[in-house]
Amino acid sequence: MSGALREAVLVLADGTTFEGEAIGWLPDDEVATGEVVFNTALSGYQEIITDPSYAGQVITFTYPHIGNYGVNPDDVESRAPACRGVILRDIARRPSNWRATDDLDTFLRRHRLAGLAGVDTRRLTRHIREAGAMPGAFALDETAARTAAADAAPTDGVDLVAQVTTPAAYTVGDAAAPFLVVAYDFGIKTTILRHLEAAGCQIEVVPASTPAADVLAREPDGVFLSNGPGDPAAVAGGAANVAALVGEVPVFGICLGQQVLGLALGGHTFKLPFGHHGANHPVRHEATGRVEITSQNHNYAVDVDSLPAHVELTHVNLNDGVVEGFRLRDVPAFAVQYHPEAGPGPHDATYLFDEFTALMAES
Amino acid sequence: MPRRDDLDTILIIGSGPIVIGQACEFDYSGTQACRVLRAERYRVVLVNSNPATIMTDPEFADATYVEPLDVPSLTRIIEKERPDALLPTLGGQTALNLAVALDEAGVLERSGVELIGASIEAIRTAEDRSRFKAAMTEIGLSVPRSGFAYGVDEALVVAEEVGYPLIVRPSFILGGGGTGIAHDVDSLREIATRGLAASPVSEILLEQSVAGWKEYELEVMRDHADNVVVICSIENLDPMGVHTGDSITVAPVQTLTDVEYQRMRDAAFACIRRIGVDTGGSNIQFAVDPRTGEQVVIEMNPRVSRSSALASKATGFPIAKIAARLAVGYRLDEITNDITGETPASFEPTIDYVVTKFPRWAFEKLPGASPVLGTMMQSVGEAMAIGRTFAESLQKAIRSLETGRFGLNCDPVEVAYDGLSDDELVRVAAVATPERIFQVEAALRRFLPVERVHEATDIDPWFLDQMLQIVEERDRLGALSADRMTRADWRRAKRYGFSDAQLAHLWDVDVAQVRDARMATGVVITYKTVDTCAAEFEAHTPYHYGTHEDEDELAPLTRPAIVILGSGPNRIGQGVEFDYCCVHAAFALRDAGYETVMVNCNPETVSTDYDTSDRLFFEPLTEEDVRDVCDALSRAGTRGGGELVGVIVGLGGQTPLKLAHALERVGIPVLGTSPDSIDLAEDRERFNALCERLGIPQPPGGTATGPEAARAVAREIGYPVLVRPSYVLGGRAMQIVYDEAALDSAMAELGIAGSLGREGGLSAERPALIDRFLEDAIEVDVDALRDASGEVVIGGVMEHIEEAGVHSGDSACAIPPPTLPPAVVVTIEAHTRALADALDVRGLLNVQYAVKDGEVYVLEANPRASRTVPFVSKATGVPLAKAAARVMCGATLAELRDEGVLRPPATGGHIAVKEAVLPFSRFPTVDTLLGPEMRSTGEVMGIDNSFGLAFAKSQSGAGNRLPEQGTVFMSLADRDKPDGLLAARRFVELGFSVSATAGTAAALEDAGVPVESVVAKVGEPVGVDAVELISSGKVDLVVNTPRGRGPRADGAHIRQAAVIHRVACVTTVAAALAAAAGIAEATTREPTVRALQEYHADGQLRLEV
């Protein structure tokens, strides 16, 4: 709310409009366009904004006060935000936290990220819940926004991963670590790398399009399939490469990684009406019957019935029954749809990283 | 594993009388538990000594015992009912401690009662601070440095290791009783002494003080399969050092990054697992160093708590209900979330609004107590408000308090600190008091830097900046005016939580003008829904809050709807009794086919449970907020074909009653007794005229605005006189004066503007009322019911134990009247009927009488539900509140009898005694003397087949356990000596030895009553004085009646000593005689335990008409 108030408007593809005021980086002639989704987490906006899985999307925060604790150099999931914009009710003017180095508005401007504040985000959320996630655009100029929203293409079939994957391979962690893991970067979150490292892995992060052969040539103890944005079916070469790796080395996938593994196994994926984006989704771990409160961020899911018989369902979403995890009975490969690494979110499922290293130790 | 089928009967223990630190939040949790367990087809046995509660309604349990919450009576009940299990986690600290005591006494084992919810081991580890700290250290969680001491000298030694400043905290106490922060050896000595006395195990913890750190709470639930979830996170605006119960608290946490929040969550889970709470809710408190983020665990409560009630209302997740289910075998994922109707309860609610809780204190009623907030809870109630932003919820919370504030500023009181210099202002704000937030506002309004205010108060800069934004908005608005406001301006102001009343004050125009101008620009309130999921799923429960957004979520109204206005935050004089009435109205009207709508802002209550009414609006009870709700319902009616029938203002105490006129003025139908009748009863002159016309005697009296006039009136009517301001309630600032000197000083006090806080001084339109004080008169309370056809039913005639002069709310009373001659009762009933007719009452009427020498005087009539309604209903089995609600909506008493709603009173020869519970143990510096100003926070009921036994039960229920033998210490005012003799004789007959102060001793000995020892006056050099005698534990019962008044009057020390050393103490001869009767019977016959259901089934007589 610093500086003079600049009125702006959000227009959805179906023509619905919402008034608000510009925050972050939104020049007069700029229009922010993307698929509008909502996230219900109460904290962790910095991690969410920097999560590459939001590429091509505009994030609506359902919690009204965003920016309260500012931003800091540590709570980032990638070098720069990949999302197209943020929509919220109220942005903190005066952050307060001992780790804060800056306020959110400055952060948005530094990353040339557009924002819309003062919005009735609950109305927007209810609309998306009923009508489904859809493209939208916001700008100071309503007609510009309206046109952009009308022209905006849906993300289905678009390879958003190409926009966020690393151009060149790089290595994280200690060469002396017990395990060498090759991680496909579909838009990998820093927290995942931290967890793998903590679990005793050195990680070679490779571009999404890296052929299976090149991966095997690195003689990894295991392969990790990262999270990432958009439609799994559109990830160029993803499924084919993974298909060639399954059975060769232990495989662990998270989020988009699970979807790509599902496709590699001959299954197919579908789009959820408005996805799962939050930090409070209950998931049952079938093996123990225990409920895990999970961090989630995905619009697509694997169709359980499309998976081959040697696939065992390991985790299920208690809200809507969506597949949250599966493993292969015959070969060392498993994946989850949610985010055991949290960042942001609960730590209920961090055990999965140890299961991965255990799997690598066995084979 | 779902429902446990191996259990049949489950015993639930309530939390007893409302006391500071344990208010009606436990009525809420207990009621939920009873409802759930019965729905699960268990046989529920409930014990609670508090008759004002909803849970003790016969319909909520299979067997309801209103009996003292102590081991003997619980043992009797257990042996009689043979429960399979005891659920102790929903009745606060009282229930937990009692469970432990029953276990130690071997009762549970002997009767094969299984403890469900939390094991003895878990309770001990959590409640005993030494074990708790050991346990936390064991699992690697840090706790403040500390050591234990069992004596003052030991404390001084330990303090050297821990270092100053340090906080002293007794083990096994509630609400922080007896705790305090010591900065040096001397303060430690004093605080340690109090602490050791407060702890039942005389153990105190000396702990490194982290005052000034940020304070957080997590509400956590766990099931037997070890699934654990956080229901709600709470951040205290006031830093560590101010008890959470006295802090302004906010949900969810605002200033923690996800990294730090998750660390806290992990710690909370580790804690609940280590403590071993098998199932249910727990509250875990943390302190965080704002400079480093270092986090320490402060305490955990292995039970539902005040904060769980808050968390339930803040999120829509019914913690107590779920806790009860978990206790009988369900897992979180086996229970569905009521609100979404499809998703399971095994999740963490997420919210899209901000909740602010604001405490309400009663210092103005406790002269001698200093209003400084510390580690010991002192508030008597709280209001909660929901807004889309903190600013909005804070301003709503403040106007919910009914302390005369319209919001954070923009009201007549905002100038309060203008007189102070910047430095003075910062200095006063540095001390935590109920006023601090307004001092902070004043500082920010002068644009003192946020940093400086933060330095002084340790309030987080984020909160300060939010308040600064309100202040800046105030400035912006100040430059505008109602007619120059654009739609955007209105919307912005409203989004900062400004009420029309605030703007009217700011612009010095009347509210109507503001409202009209706003409406003209189309800015109308919208209602959002509390849904546990931030709109991710559709909500099926219409639990709403008002805010200013684009979209309104109210469903169309399809049936005739009735709005019931609740009673707002608990305060002395207005507590759970009124919530009881509102909840009953909701149930009765729902049964009668109406759509019921509740409006209230007290998170502790059953009325704010989302399934008590068909719709719940969690809103302040101000004219604007209530009117907005009604207008919105009318709009919803036009959409759905239903209509708003009207509003019930007569059941929630003074709070809604005050709104009657305003609502009527804007054309909202007020159901029940007409506002004009209410006025007729409340307006002094009009009421006098009415009584005159009806030939009903009143104490002679007059009004005066100055000392001269006052003397004249007094001379005319004769001393003693009762002096009080004409415009306050709950007996505020009443004084009994015996001579002119006292009268002058009383008038002088009333004269000082502001001596009554915000209520101002004397004036022509606000004169002092001066009445003849009827000495040694018997006071009588009557609750009656009248319908449109003119039929009147007398609900109950209550004879007070203490004489008139002790506020009706503070004196014990009995049904049926134990000593009133039948003829007097007949007169009283006749007067009551006459008044009911004259006031054209539709619903309840409460009349207070004083009977002197057979003559019946009326003191006041309140055409509304009174404090005593639930007590009468528990005593007689007649559901007065239910019937009243129906009558207000047009039903006749005859119809209700046919429907079976109204039943004749049970008169099976039993007698019920209500005793008041006073907060003195928390305010050791306050005189315990009872007077015309009400000071009790709660009540208990004793019920048995004789007066003596019922009275004895009421005393132990109130924590004033009567001795069976020993020494009675008597010190009587001269005018009490004649009757005092009778009491003394009875005690001697009962084998007590008597010791007394010189004067009293002489009087007794003259009359031939042997006096063991004559005690020196307090402070006299020779011999032991009374205080020393009491302190040395040589006294078992203190009878001390007032000589003169004022906190330092003679006798104050004696009563204080009694409180501090927990010696039973009565301050009137009447009570002394009752006590004698009680002791006599308690020692000769075993008290019986019987369920209300049994009493109510007894000797049904016809309702006499």
Ligand SMILES: Nc1ncnc2c1ncn2[C@@H]1O[C@H](COP(=O)(O)OP(=O)(O)O)[C@@H](O)[C@H]1O
């Ligand atoms: N070590 C401490 N230093 C400073 N303040 C403290 C400390 N421990 C507790 N407090 C304050 O005292 C209050 C009451 O302490 P708590 O342990 O919660 O007792 P209770 O059982 O009364 O809730 C807390 O809310 C907190 O504000």
Ligand SMILES: Nc1ncnc2c1ncn2[C@@H]1O[C@H](COP(=O)(O)OP(=O)(O)O)[C@@H](O)[C@H]1O
């Ligand atoms: N004339 C009187 N003589 C004796 N006691 C009185 C008299 N008037 C009031 N009282 C005492 O003062 C108490 C409070 O007065 P009341 O009129 O009931 O005020 P409130 O509205 O606060 O209940 C009464 O309960 C009664 O004990």
Ligand SMILES: [Mg+2]
């Ligand atoms: Mg506490």
Ligand SMILES: [Mg+2]
């Ligand atoms: Mg009264």
